[in-house]
Amino acid sequence: MWNFxxxxxxxxxxxxxxxxxxxxxxxxxAINIADSKILTKKILKKAxxxxxxxxxxxxxxxxxxxxSWRNLPKSFVLKPNRGLGGExxxxxxxxxxxxxxxIKADKTPLTVNDLNNHILAILDGDFSIIxxxxxxxxxxxxxxxxxxxxxxxxxxxxxxxxVFNNIPVMAQLRLPTPESGGTANxxxxxxxxxxxxxxxxxxxxxxxxxxxxxxxxxxxxFRGIKIPNWRELxxxxxxxxxxxxxxxxxxxxxIDREKGPLILETNARPGLSIQIANIAPLGERLKRVIGxxxxxxxxxVRISRELFGGEIEEEIEEISGKKVIGIRExxxxxxxxxxQYETIAKIDTGxxxxxxxxxxxxxxxxxxxxKKKSVRSALGNEERDIVNLKFSLDNLLIDTEAFLAxxxxxxxxxxxxxxxxKKYLVxxxxxxxxx
Amino acid sequence: MHWQPPSVAPILTMIYFIxxxxxxxxxxxxxxxxxxLPIIATIIAFSRQIIGIKTFGIYTPLIITFVFLAIxxxxxxxxxxxxxxxxxxxxxxxxxxxxxYLPRMAILVIIVAxxxxxxxxxxxxxxRTEFIGTSIFPILIMIILxxxxxxxxxEKGARTAILLTIETLIIAIxxxxxxxxxxxxxxxxxxxxxxxxxxxxxxxxxxxxxGLRLFEFIRFKDVIKYVELPEKK
Numbered sequence: 001m002w003n004f005x006x007x008x009x010x011x012x013x014x015x016x017x018x019x020x021x022x023x024x025x026x027x028x029x030a031i032n033i034a035d036s037k038i039l040t041k042k043i044l045k046k047a048x049x050x051x052x053x054x055x056x057x058x059x060x061x062x063x064x065x066x067x068s069w070r071n072l073p074k075s076f077v078l079k080p081n082r083g084l085g086g087e088x089x090x091x092x093x094x095x096x097x098x099x100x101x102x103i104k105a106d107k108t109p110l111t112v113n114d115l116n117n118h119i120l121a122i123l124d125g126d127f128s129i130i131x132x133x134x135x136x137x138x139x140x141x142x143x144x145x146x147x148x149x150x151x152x153x154x155x156x157x158x159x160x161x162x163v164f165n166n167i168p169v170m171a172q173l174r175l176p177t178p179e180s181g182g183t184a185n186x187x188x189x190x191x192x193x194x195x196x197x198x199x200x201x202x203x204x205x206x207x208x209x210x211x212x213x214x215x216x217x218x219x220x221x222f223r224g225i226k227i228p229n230w231r232e233l234x235x236x237x238x239x240x241x242x243x244x245x246x247x248x249x250x251x252x253x254x255i256d257r258e259k260g261p262l263i264l265e266t267n268a269r270p271g272l273s274i275q276i277a278n279i280a281p282l283g284e285r286l287k288r289v290i291g292x293x294x295x296x297x298x299x300x301v302r303i304s305r306e307l308f309g310g311e312i313e314e315e316i317e318e319i320s321g322k323k324v325i326g327i328r329e330x331x332x333x334x335x336x337x338x339x340q341y342e343t344i345a346k347i348d349t350g351x352x353x354x355x356x357x358x359x360x361x362x363x364x365x366x367x368x369x370x371k372k373k374s375v376r377s378a379l380g381n382e383e384r385d386i387v388n389l390k391f392s393l394d395n396l397l398i399d400t401e402a403f404l405a406x407x408x409x410x411x412x413x414x415x416x417x418x419x420x421x422k423k424y425l426v427x428x429x430x431x432x433x434x435x
Numbered sequence: 436m437h438w439q440p441p442s443v444a445p446i447l448t449m450i451y452f453i454x455x456x457x458x459x460x461x462x463x464x465x466x467x468x469x470x471x472l473p474i475i476a477t478i479i480a481f482s483r484q485i486i487g488i489k490t491f492g493i494y495t496p497l498i499i500t501f502v503f504l505a506i507x508x509x510x511x512x513x514x515x516x517x518x519x520x521x522x523x524x525x526x527x528x529x530x531x532x533x534x535x536y537l538p539r540m541a542i543l544v545i546i547v548a549x550x551x552x553x554x555x556x557x558x559x560x561x562x563r564t565e566f567i568g569t570s571i572f573p574i575l576i577m578i579i580l581x582x583x584x585x586x587x588x589x590e591k592g593a594r595t596a597i598l599l600t601i602e603t604l605i606i607a608i609x610x611x612x613x614x615x616x617x618x619x620x621x622x623x624x625x626x627x628x629x630x631x632x633x634x635x636x637x638x639x640x641x642x643x644x645x646g647l648r649l650f651e652f653i654r655f656k657d658v659i660k661y662v663e664l665p666e667k668k
Contacts, residue, residue, distance in 0.1 A: 008659045015484055020645060087592075124536045126589060188592065209654050238516075279661045401596040 010281030012272055019250075021164070021286065025247025026268050034268040036245055037081050038139060044263055047243035050107065052077075052254075052262050052395045053140040064119055064136075069100050069112050072138065075181070078118065080127040081135040086183030088127030090118060105154040105182055143257040148226060150220060151175050155182035158254045159195070161237035162270050163284070164167060164247065166297075166303040167289045168234045170194040172201055173227065173278045174252075178217075186273050191215075191350025194278035198309020206277040215220060233261055234301040240266060242297075244256060248286075267394070280308075323394050325424045326431025331414070333391045335364030343413045348428055351417035354391060354400060357407035361413065370401065396423060449628035466558055468501070468614070470623035473608045473634035475500055477641075484641045487650030489585050491605040499580070499607035500614065502573040510566045510605070514554065514577055519600060522581040523548045526588060533584055540582055547581050617619070 012021075026034075044051050055076060058064050065375040074095040093109065100112045118230040119136045122125070128134040139247040157174030172192045176182050179189030186192050191212070196205040205212050205222035214221050218335045227233065240263055252269025253261050275282045280390045285308060294300035300387045325347060333341045333356075341364055361367055369385045376382075389402040393416070400420050407413060456466060479496050482488040490496045503511040527548050529539050551574055558566040588598040613619065623630050647655070 004659060008647055008655065010662065011647060011651070011655050011659065013645075014487075015648065016645040018641065120535060153585045187595070213656075273654075275655065276658050279658050281662060295657050334563060405470060430638055 009016050011275055012281070012283035012286065015180060016283060017269075017272065022269060024162075026249070027245065031268040033244060034249070034266045035082055037083075037265060038135060040244065040266055043243055044240065046074070047239065049239055049243065049312055050259065050262050051257075052142055052264070055138040055140065056265060057081075057138070058119060058123070059134045060133075061120070061123060062114065064123065064377070069115075072102075075102075075141045077139045077141050077263045078115065079137045079139060080122040080123075081137055082128040083122075083134075084127070084130070084186060086180075086185040087106060088118075088122055089183060089406060091182060093141070109340050114146065130145065130187075142254050145255045145257050146227065147225065148173075148255075151222065151225070153178050153180075155180075158184050158252045159233060159273065160192075160270070161233065161251045161253065162274065163237050163241040163249050163251060163291060164286050165289050166238055166241060166294050166300045167292060168197065168237050168301065169285045169289060170274055170278055170280065170282055170310060171197060171234075172274045173225070174405065177207075186271060192273055192277040193224070193225070194274075195227060196310045197234075197307075198305045200227040200233070201225070201308070203229070204277055204279055206273055209273055209280075211276065227429030228255060229261055231301060235262055237412065238300050239432040243398045267356075280310075321423045322373045322423060323396075324427050324430065325394055325421070326434065327413075327426065327428055328431045328434040329393055329416075329432070331391045331393045331416075332359065333364060333389070333414070335366055337365065339364045345391075345416050346412040347421060348415040349418055349421075349426060350417060353386075353417045354389065354402040354418055354420050355405040355407065355415050355417070356387070356402050356415045357410070358404050360410055361387060361404055368430075369404075374402075375403075376379075393421075394424070436518070445646045449631070450625070453624065454574045458559070466524050467620050467623055468504070470627050470630055471614045472497070473631055474613065476633045477637050478610055478613060479606055479636055480641050482609075485646075485648060486646050487648030488598070488602045488606060489599055490606050491580075491587070491599060495580065495583060496603050496606040496610065498576050499603065500610040502576050503607060504614060506569045507565050508608070510563075510569075511607075512574075514551070515580070515604065516552065516583055517554065518547055518577050519584055522524075522547055523583050523588065524568075526585050540585070543581060543585060544578055544634075547578055 033043060038057060041051050041054060043303045055073065056067070056071075074092050078090045078092070083089065086403075090110070090172050091105055093105055094103045095101065096103070096109065102110050104110060107302055111164050122134055122136040142156050144152065144156055151157065152175045157173060157175045160172050160174055161168050172194055174184035174186060175193065176184045177189055177191055183188045186206070189208065191205055191207045191383040192258070192268050193205045195201070196203055202222055203227040207216070212222075233253055233255075236253060240251045241247075244266050246266060248270075251266035252264040252267065254264050259323040268419060272282065288307060289303075292303065294303060327347050328344050329347060331343060331345045333343065335341070341360055343360070356366070366387050366389065369387055371386050373386055374381055374383050374384050387404060388399075390397065390399050391414075392398070398420050402414075453466060457463060475497055479490060479493050483490065499515070502515075506514070506667075515569060522543055525543050526539075529542060534542070555567065584596060584600055587599055652659075
């Protein structure tokens with residue numbers, strides 16, 4: 001219990017966030033700007049930072065009345081200026097031919113009349129913070145980057161980076177789910193995935209404040225997604241902080257397929273579940289950068305990556321030119337006639353040759369024995385069959401000769417020996433419990 | 436005769452003022468309720484900052500507590516829940532017509548008024564005299580709540596609104612129980628200065644509290660277990 005309390009100390013709670021970080025570092029004026037998408041975009045644009053293009057802004061009913069719908073492009077996003085938590089945002093993917101009718105993500109059509117009603121609701125302040133009258137924004141629709149496609153449901157994932165004292169301290173990838181209705185907001189059911197600050201690779205995932213491993217209802221793991229343009233994203237986040245004057249800010253950035261990173265919005269009161277997705281205490285990280293002086297943006301990003309990068313594997317890989325694998329790895333075995341078999345192999349540096357189970361060999365028609373060899377084992381001399389074997393390990397194809405053995409009662413169908421892992425380094429602590 | 440020097444801290448002289456009010460016909464119940472306000476407010480602040488129970492601000496749970504005191508708590512809860520259910524139902528029905536915000540709220544209030552009228556009808560039919568005698572103000576307060584609840588539904592989603600409502604209700608019930616405590620009632624009359632000074636001090640401390648809330652401990656508990664303590668050198 002005492003240990004638990006001690007460990008909890010580094011975690012940032014709402015009380016501490018408000019008293020120690022928001023009220024001293026975020027001025028009223030800066031918060032006001034962050035709460036308005038129009039003002040934020042204006043400031044970011046002036047600073048030369050990339051943002052989604054604004055098509056039109058409607059401030060009042062008169063402007064709505066005189067609005068010519070014909071000018072609207074085929075696809076766009078309609079947003080309230082002061083919307084909270086992704087409420088009131090509509091994404092239109094396409095337009096019916098020769099008709100003033102647009103199509104939503106779930107294929108429901110929206111006519112001019114529907115849009116008109118929605119804009120009236122926005123202008124009336126239905127979605128704004130305290131029901132004050134608001135403006136409606138027509139914006140360019142961001143196109144999803146192919147790397148995120150399998151993980152995201154009808155919407156654009158974004159990357160939230162928390163920046164404090166000009167140094168990025170924590171980041172997470174936010175993915176829309178069927179439940180969250182196309183927005184990536186965590187409290188509406190989006191999934192947050194922690195990101196290693198050093199290399200931009202995802203670590204753990206959180207859904208409704210619970211840690212999860214795979215996409216609900218599938219086997220797709222959230223671990224190991226490499227965020228493209230990682231260093232650029234960190235630099236952008238720092239630049240956004242400098243431009244907006246928010247001392248403690250959550251910067252949301254989306255990655256467009258063609259345009260690259262685009263800043264979506266800034267958040268003066270960033271949420272705290274980012275700590276769950278990263279399994280890391282935010283309070284402790286903030287304390288480490290308080291008062292640190294940085295020379296310029298690249299310097300700040302370098303500090304962030306050094307301070308908050310968890311895994312140094314990539315560096316080792318860069319130095320040695322070899323990939324690091326664990327003691328258990330997912331592999332794919334290729335048979336002759338295009339048959340494939342996926343399994344988990346045990347990496348065994350004590351064996352020279354790879355051994356494959358007869359049962360798998362039969363399944364893949366790998367029964368063409370090219371030679372036999374006698375081996376001396378604990379059980380005495382034994383004659384073993386050798387076949388040609390092709391498999392892929394960590395995206396590299398390995399073409400080798402392997403023993404066949406009776407392994408039906410063993411935990412692994414295949415063990416991989418020294419002969420075939422010369423291109424790798426083995427980390428005995430990695431993937432011990434891989435399933 | 437008991438004589439106390441007037442130079443004693445002003446918190447002690449409060450008692451003379453209270454006596455003066457009582458002697459001049461201010462009802463004792465009114466004074467007790469006013470002196471309970473700081474205590475209720477402190478309970479609400481405590482449950483937000485230390486426990487993490489979120490309510491509709493401080494005013495709403497406070498006023499519901501008073502409603503419960505004014506009409507019997509059983510009827511209070513029944514009216515509260517009925518009114519909110521009716522409000523949500525009407526909102527869901529009205530949603531598809533895409534009305535503007537204020538007219539939509541107006542329709543809601545009209546229907547809620549109608550339902551309360553029906554509830555009075557039921558009370559008259561089954562001769563629930565305590566309920567029939569209820570004054571209009573607690574009922575009006577219930578209507579304010581419907582607006583708060585529905586606008587929370589629109590802004591923050593049904594899930595959050597329901598949670599907020601349940602938590603508000605729980606806090607109101609706790610405050611109701613506290614206000615009814617006999618020893619506390621005599622305490623606030625006997626030591627009014629202490630009640631006020633104590634509440635202010637408690638809230639100053641709460642206002643500077645930066646620790647994790649109880650609910651946050653629960654929220655982060657799995658993650659806290661994974662974190663390793665930095666080694667001491």
